[in-house]
Amino acid sequence: MTRVAAHVLRRYLLRGQLPTGGCLKRWRDCQHTSAIPLSTKRFHGTQASQETTISEPPSTPPTIPFRKQLKDAAKIRKAEGTKKVAKAENQSLKDWELTVGIEIHAQLNTKRKLFSRAVSTINDAPNTRVALFDVAMPGSMPIFQKATLIPAIRAALALNCEIQKKSKFDRKHYFHWDQPSGYQITQYYEPFAKDGYITLYAHDGIAKEDGEEIKIGIKQIQMEQDTAKTISEPGGIHLLDFNRVGLPLIEIITLPQIHHPSTAAALVRKVQQILDAVDACVLGMESGGLRADVNVSVKRRDVEDGGHEYSGVKNLGQRTEIKNLSSFKSVEDAIIAERDRQIELLESGGVVEGETRGWTINATETKRLRGKEGEVDYRYMPDPDIAPVYIEQDLIDHLQQTLGALPDEEIKLLSTDFGLTVKDAMSLISLNNGGRYEYFRNVVDELLPLSNQDLPTTGRLVGNWVLHEMGGLTHVLADEENPLRMTSDGDCIIKHQDLASLIHLYTTDKITGKSAKRVLQLLFVNALEGKEKSTHEVIEEQGLWFMPLSEEEYEELARSVLDMEVVKQILAGKEGKVKFLLGQMMRSDRDGRVDPRRAEGVLRGVIEGLRE
Template sequence: MLDLEYATPAPKVIAGAKHDWELVIGLEVHAQVATRAKLFSGASTLFGAEPNSNVAFVDAGMPGMLPVINEACVAQAVRTGLGLKAQINLMSAFDRKNYFYPDQPAGYQISQLYHPIVGEGEVLVELGDGTARRVRIERIHLEQDAGKSIHDMDPEMSFVDLNRSGVALMEIVSRPDIRSPEEAAAYILKLRQIMRYLGTCDGDMQNGNLRADVNVSVCRPGDYDRFMDTGDFSHLGTRCEIKNMNSTRFIQQAIEVEARRQIAILEDGGTVDQETRGFDPERGETRSQRSKEEAHDYRYFPDPDLLPLEIEQAWVDDIAAALPELPDAKKARFIADFGLSDYDASVLTADVANAAYFEDVAKGGDGKLAANWVINELFGRLKKDDREITDSPIPAARLAQIVALIKAETISGKIAKDVFEIAYTQGRDPEEIVETEGMKQVTDTGAIEAAVDEIIAANPAQVEKAKANPKLAGWFVGQVMKSTGGKANPATVNALVTAKLGL
């Protein structure tokens, strides 16, 4: 496991005009399940299709159409629960959440209020200062997504696209354990990372495949500890929910804005109304949308078209046995096996594709050298070209060749950068480049010594300066490297220059 100190909640303290206040945050993260078909129909989940082209009769709320559970969606929810060290419930059930909105054609949403598929779990969130926090998961339940209302095609009309209607979502509900905007962002990114490793959600926030409802309240210092001791939520203040956030940057901004709004109300002698609000990033404010409904307002009742869902422990065990190595375990292994720093291991395991690429490069045995080239050279170039690792012009096997050539002292680090550039831009084999372009490092001590003698003999004044100030010996090293076209072994040059100058 990672060598981290587990920290107690570190609340962000906001100074009001009269008092100090602390933040309390809980998140409901909606993650689109990575399956080809929807939760209760065989309609495609493909993003970007023509409006209303991926819609089955049951998705459109047609009378008499019966939902049929998609086993793949259930498996993905179980897989996510196992990845979050959560309790898997062998019996769960679906309920109807009744409300009317144009993009909800049936007049209800099928969800799981009373008996979710996944129970309590946890997420380890690293805080960047060598400490980590365990954020408790209350539950994960399956539910169907709504369609999408479109308001910008005609100034006098709104349209509805039902392609998303019925798409499976996992709602991951946290306890109110998050105490700062930065921690909220780190929690969401950690969830995203885990689900991408598991293959249960692609985490695409831009397209709405991962979004969050953010519950924010403020309390006086010490009240959170009272809540933890008693379980009495009244100590945490009245919460407001900011809906449908799909950017960690905007989530942090919204939390700050909403907290200060609540503090201003409380210090002015008012009371905070429990409600649902939206965030306007351009105006930097949250706006009231509607009063916060309680469960009874939705008239939940068991869905009469769906029997309780019963799964077998053996099936869950099979899914657990097939889980991939998860980020925390992979990071710990990279540190232990390759001798990487905590920072380098974090960068390389941030994304499952990055980690896989690095491991292929590191097969030659020098993990630190491989990490240096992947992080500094490859990632830097990909970022400059706005490319993903999966679209890298230089495959892992070829970068591994460059690392092996450096390790074998066939080429120097400087020459390696030239080889990398050619391989990246021309798609050529590194070993072929070194051979045909005459880039092999000069390791013949006699040849290097001759070059050193020549430079020293031609520059007697510089020799005297170097003897008076040994730091100037680097000038001779540079001249020798220049005269050999950068091919001389730098360590050999340094040693010979030092010896020849008597330093």
């Protein structure tokens, strides 16, 4: 067999072409194909081959698109009168107990891959960020990148784990096209973090059956490398992008202590918030930086021994694993579907098999992928090429001290000190990667010395403008992901000094509420057009300073909206009708000169003067 030089394979793997000599030529001639770049290499099914044309037998029925299958199934259910059960009413069953354990894979925020100096990115052109070790080039060796430890330890500390001073890497063997070496490097026997927990509260979205809070144990957190990205196309064709091979991940393994689908989804959401707060994770679930596998089992409530053990927890039903869930909704929906499938199977006399299953968005049931591998199947063994990792206490202490406030602490601070509702507090810390929260604090710090109000009153006022009034501006650029140009540091297209000045002018009656909203809109539009104008400049230019009406003008305006039939109802005791007439007065105010409180007082006086 002709030997292919390493530099030739390197050129091929990095978007080059193979020569036509040696055994590769003979293999190519047998396949009747020509060499193509790796970035467009195709795989059919599970067998790697070059792109070929295969004629289908005449008897093969036409393929029905999956979306059409879903629509047809929905029509059948509707015809049969099947009603979808609301999620809030589908969290617990009388005769069956659900148990869920979750494995969360999160991509670490690092510049390099886990065992090579290739750039850690998933956004560049396919197969352009690949080192020799990433694609298992013979003779290449792993070089552990120490910097990957920093975000990993920060994540583990935020999840209340014990950092292990010594950890080791193992090889998890399996064969698939997305893993060139035939094994994945992970930490099975001696992970770097163990014995943590996460506390979930009612405001996190847990099931009402779990009460006000619930604590879920974390068995361990381990570092491991990611696999290649597979892009599936119709006809069983799969494209591979090796940029993702070797990206540093942490796998967070919870104990099987979750018993309701919405609590499972709340846990994944909370983990994402925590990882983002400590700057450990690159992207969220919606962007592909975080994925979840869920292990689902059911057993009858009146059966003491379920016969199975998982992660040290006994008396469980046979579990199945649902892989690669990529949204919080998918986590909840997939668990409900798999729970119901297992119950239906057991009630009909069947047996639940240990297997790996898949889930498609908007599906109604999980789908079998393969039989469930066990530890023996993976043939775990210590990696002989990677030395143990030692973590000093000084590093742990430093990262603990610089961890900063976690989401639960920030929510408590915002609701107690700043007077916000829990819902608004959660929105602040979750929007714009924490940038909305930083912007809010900047506005409060700017406004507080100008006003005579206390911190809770100022906080509620600023929170309303930052969340709701500024949120209303974004419909102008609804297609943009971040129309306010908000950064994680709190910089915004509307300067926080301008918003603080605007709120101060409004609360001191220098402008009306209607004018204040218009000024905010103009500040936004001017910034989009590259025009830098302060709040005062916009007000001056538009003539929006509050010019109060005289008493005579208020009375004239009040009399102009009077309807004698409505007046009779008001005099008869129907006070609510006053608001109707007041609304008429406000609608006739085109210049923003009417003060609602003053207008209501004058209106009531005019009406009282009509009593006989």
